[in-house]
Amino acid sequence: MSPTLYYHPLASYCHKVLVALYELGTAFEPRLIDLGNDADRAALRALWPMMKFPVLNDHARGRTVAESSVIIEYLDHHHAAPHILIPRQWEAALDVRLWDRVFDHHVQGPMQEIVLDRLRAAGGDLPAQRAALGSAYHMIDERMAGRTWVGADAFSMADCAAAPALFYAGTVQPFPDACVQLRAYFDRLMARPSVARVLEQAKPYFGMYPFAEAIPGAFR
Numbered sequence: 626m627s628p629t630l631y632y633h634p635l636a637s638y639c640h641k642v643l644v645a646l647y648e649l650g651t652a653f654e655p656r657l658i659d660l661g662n663d664a665d666r667a668a669l670r671a672l673w674p675m676m677k678f679p680v681l682n683d684h685a686r687g688r689t690v691a692e693s694s695v696i697i698e699y700l701d702h703h704h705a706a707p708h709i710l711i712p713r714q715w716e717a718a719l720d721v722r723l724w725d726r727v728f729d730h731h732v733q734g735p736m737q738e739i740v741l742d743r744l745r746a747a748g749g750d751l752p753a754q755r756a757a758l759g760s761a762y763h764m765i766d767e768r769m770a771g772r773t774w775v776g777a778d779a780f781s782m783a784d785c786a787a788a789p790a791l792f793y794a795g796t797v798q799p800f801p802d803a804c805v806q807l808r809a810y811f812d813r814l815m816a817r818p819s820v821a822r823v824l825e826q827a828k829p830y831f832g833m834y835p836f837a838e839a840i841p842g843a844f845r
């Protein structure tokens with residue numbers, strides 16, 4: 626029996642896990658959660674009281690797994706050809722985990738605060754969050770010098786985290802022109818079939834996104 630993924634097609638942390646599932650070729654049952662629906666909220670709460678998605682329910686192993694990075698570690702471990710997304714070599718794995726954290730905390734974090742501010746119509750300028758994104762962009766740009774993927778030589782969990790983080794962050798705070806390596810990395814990520822598939826599935830929901838007008842035409 627395939628695991629069930631509780632998710633929403635628009636949600637950036639769900640994108641991260643969907644990219645991993647498609648990279649690994651893991652069969653799963655998608656269970657869309659509408660947070661405006663009481664029954665869906667109750668289903669999510671029963672699995673993960675923090676009420677955040679994605680959550681993976683692996684019925685066959687009797688295990689519920691929350692937190693996008695932990696879900697990817699779990700999938701990578703149990704996949705028939707494990708250690709595709711997290712390298713077996715310890716030092717290399719450490720780099721992947723570091724860059725995964727960078728994208729979650731220093732790109733998704735400030736990006737989500739800016740998005741929430743617009744959702745609440747609070748009208749804040751949020752200079753600290755914008756400055757944090759600017760610092761992250763420059764650090765990623767430097768990291769990408771001479772590299773194809775951010776965490777390891779091959780596509781890894783860090784790239785799964787980078788794709789949705791940069792996709793949505795670019796709509797709230799454009800990448801500086803000078804960050805040519807970051808821009809080239811973003812284009813490589815968007816061209817990756819797993820990422821393109823996730824964005825294609827998100828398309829019908831983009832109208833719900835408060836910065837929908839800033840999503841590049843190629844993805845709408």
Ligand SMILES: N[C@@H](CCC(=O)N[C@@H](CS)C(=O)NCC(=O)O)C(=O)O
Binds near residue numbers: 679693
């Ligand atoms: N640290 C969590 C973050 C998950 C998260 O924030 N998910 C968002 C969607 S992208 C969510 O559940 N939002 C609904 C809410 O906060 O009510 C992870 O990595 O999975």
